Amino acid sequence: MDSDCLEGWKEIAKYIRRIARTAQRLEKEGNLPVRRYPGRVKSRVYAHRSELDAWLLHGAETIRVQIQDDLVPTPAGPFERRLLFSYPGGNASAIRLWGAGTAYVACDRLFVEYEHKPYLIPQELRKEARERVARLEADARMLNKLFFDGPCVRIMRWHQNQTAPAEQDTLSLVLGPVGWYDFEGTNGLICEEKRQAYAYSKYVDLPTIQKGNLEQGCHLSNIVGNVITVFTCDGNIGYQRRGQRSFVGPDVLSTTVDENVNRYKDDQGRRDSNSAGYVQARPGRDNSYRPKGVPHPLAAVRRGIEHEMSPRLLEHIDQFGIKLTGFAFSLDYLNADLLWLVLADVTSEKFTKLRCEHPGVEMDEGRIKFVQASFGSKSTQELLSQPDWFATGKASVVRAIELITNYKPGARPADVFDILAEAR
Numbered sequence: 001m002d003s004d005c006l007e008g009w010k011e012i013a014k015y016i017r018r019i020a021r022t023a024q025r026l027e028k029e030g031n032l033p034v035r036r037y038p039g040r041v042k043s044r045v046y047a048h049r050s051e052l053d054a055w056l057l058h059g060a061e062t063i064r065v066q067i068q069d070d071l072v073p074t075p076a077g078p079f080e081r082r083l084l085f086s087y088p089g090g091n092a093s094a095i096r097l098w099g100a101g102t103a104y105v106a107c108d109r110l111f112v113e114y115e116h117k118p119y120l121i122p123q124e125l126r127k128e129a130r131e132r133v134a135r136l137e138a139d140a141r142m143l144n145k146l147f148f149d150g151p152c153v154r155i156m157r158w159h160q161n162q163t164a165p166a167e168q169d170t171l172s173l174v175l176g177p178v179g180w181y182d183f184e185g186t187n188g189l190i191c192e193e194k195r196q197a198y199a200y201s202k203y204v205d206l207p208t209i210q211k212g213n214l215e216q217g218c219h220l221s222n223i224v225g226n227v228i229t230v231f232t233c234d235g236n237i238g239y240q241r242r243g244q245r246s247f248v249g250p251d252v253l254s255t256t257v258d259e260n261v262n263r264y265k266d267d268q269g270r271r272d273s274n275s276a277g278y279v280q281a282r283p284g285r286d287n288s289y290r291p292k293g294v295p296h297p298l299a300a301v302r303r304g305i306e307h308e309m310s311p312r313l314l315e316h317i318d319q320f321g322i323k324l325t326g327f328a329f330s331l332d333y334l335n336a337d338l339l340w341l342v343l344a345d346v347t348s349e350k351f352t353k354l355r356c357e358h359p360g361v362e363m364d365e366g367r368i369k370f371v372q373a374s375f376g377s378k379s380t381q382e383l384l385s386q387p388d389w390f391a392t393g394k395a396s397v398v399r400a401i402e403l404i405t406n407y408k409p410g411a412r413p414a415d416v417f418d419i420l421a422e423a424r
Contacts, residue, residue, distance in 0.1 A: 007044075033198050092395040099326025101402075112175060113175070218329075227395070228255060230309075238255070323342075325403050372413065404420070
């Protein structure tokens with residue numbers, strides 16, 4: 001028998017100094033890392049001492065991470081808890097790496113580099129990752145859903161340089177390659193099986209991430225998404241309930257647009273593409289693409305607005321109307337996302353009309369609605385209290401309202417729009 005292995009509830013309970021009934025409850029409510037033998041009578045259980053040690057080390061102090069309709073305990077000490085995206089009435093289950101108060105980065109203060117260094121899935125996850133991807137491919141064919149190995153990027157390193165006032169911050173990113181199947185095989189697997197508590201303690205080193213090294217601080221795929229909140233001139237912000245064709249989180253709440261950086265579509269060095277151009281991806285060949293230039297998050301943001309909203313919407317966004325407001329580490333999918341605020345000089349009603357009359361090619365990604373950009377609004381509080389949010393989607397909405405509220409305290413959101421729209 002493996003010396004690291006404990007057999008049955010009695011041995012497991014004795015090791016963690018609990019009775020068997022308590023251990024069984026902790027498996028259901030506290031994510032105690034217990035395994036079951038496949039095909040055995042009465043599903044005999046076992047556990048590894050090393051995993052129980054990690055649970056004992058981190059499990060005493062947890063936060064409750066909201067993932068669709070389930071509460072998943074994820075280890076977080078006071079240091080991490082303090083960094084959640086909090087607002088009057090609650091928080092988003094994402095750690096704030098950068099972005100608070102009136103700070104933001106306009107397009108001319110975001111600096112991006114690219115290093116073509118392939119990502120390697122941790123050895124112990126590779127078999128499960130292959131099996132999950134094969135299952136999802138089969139499901140996609142059967143259900144007519146979108147699922148292919150797109151050439152995405154990960155953030156390897158980041159650096160924020162603050163030169164007072166906060167509006168003059170700069171942010172530097174070093175990006176590297178990662179495939180969508182890498183993300184689904186690692187982070188998607190962990191989220192599906194609700195193994196965040198174990199994965200957080202094994203694969204995530206938050207202090208290293210906060211110092212700027214995501215490559216060393218997170219050994220999961222760390223695919224980078226752009227989580228975009230649209231702010232309209234009548235003082236409203238958009239959110240979406242994702243469509244059924246979406247493979248990640250169908251029918252889940254998120255921000256207005258959610259778009260990953262694509263090494264092919266967003267490569268600013270390619271002659272046959274521009275920052276908002278659409279290039280059809282070719283399944284099965286995409287992840288081998290090596291950029292000729294630098295795949296840029298801002299290009300992905302513009303592409304997401306054009307494709308998921310309306311190409312006509314870009315006509316109502318000024319040069320400095322797209323602002324990076326934050327950088328968050330999600331506690332549901334355990335990856336880093338960039339949070340954006342897009343100032344669209346239309347009312348929320350006209351936005352909806354534009355999207356209906358001039359829809360983007362990916363309009364079925366989600367259903368867009370609007371609420372007032374204020375924590376004091378009852379409808380906004382009711383929206384934020386809903387349980388089925390993507391962690392960084394909620395963080396983007398919270399961060400957007402936080403910036404709007406702090407930028408000119410006491411002013412109406414519609415008045416703040418005019419000020420922010422002119423700010424570089």
